[in-house]
Amino acid sequence: MSDIFTTEELATLSAQVDEQLRELSEGYAPGMRKGDTQQFGVRKDDDLPPKQRQAIEDNAHENADTFLQTFADKAKEIICDADSDLRKKSKWFGKVDKVVLLERFAVLLAVMGFSGIGLQVLAVALTVYIIHIGLIPFADKYCSE
Numbered sequence: 801m802s803d804i805f806t807t808e809e810l811a812t813l814s815a816q817v818d819e820q821l822r823e824l825s826e827g828y829a830p831g832m833r834k835g836d837t838q839q840f841g842v843r844k845d846d847d848l849p850p851k852q853r854q855a856i857e858d859n860a861h862e863n864a865d866t867f868l869q870t871f872a873d874k875a876k877e878i879i880c881d882a883d884s885d886l887r888k889k890s891k892w893f894g895k896v897d898k899v900v901l902l903e904r905f906a907v908l909l910a911v912m913g914f915s916g917i918g919l920q921v922l923a924v925a926l927t928v929y930i931i932h933i934g935l936i937p938f939a940d941k942y943c944s945e
Contacts, residue, residue, distance in 0.1 A: 804906040804919070810899055813924055817898045820928040824849055848929055855925040859918040871926065872942035875908050879935065880943035890935040901927045 805813065848856075848864055856864040878884050886904070890896050905923045914922055930938045 804910055805902065810902060813902050813920060814898055816924045817927050820851065820924065821931060824932055849932065852925040852929045855921050859921045868942055874912060876943065878904055879939050886935060887939065895931065896935050898927055898931060901930060
């Protein structure tokens with residue numbers, strides 16, 4: 801367990817992840833469903849959802865796709881390596897525990913220089929996106945071998 805988030809913070813962030821995942825399962829806007837045509841065209845399953853894109857860009861102060869590539873490069877051992885425990889759990893169980901992702905991502909984000917509310921917002925946005933599309937599809941998209 802990381803010492804970056806307290807137990808109470810992890811519970812709050814975990815609830816935020818659940819809420820954002822619930823929003824994604826309902827669609828991006830009232831009445832919209834996954835794959836509906838939006839202002840930006842048809843959304844692919846592995847596209848970064850708008851809310852998480854905005855959270856990343858607002859807190860990382862860079863393009864979300866660039867940030868995700870940088871993050872994946874820093875997270876190679878836990879996300880990209882096929883032998884990592886997260887990849888194995890994802891393959892075996894089809895998903896990874898959100899609290900584990902929040903803790904691991906907090907450490908990586910802190911190493912990248914993020915702290916405070918920015919670190920929390922980024923950890924939630926990354927966790928939501930990766931749970932939403934799956935760890936292995938994320939790795940396939942952002943990890944360059």
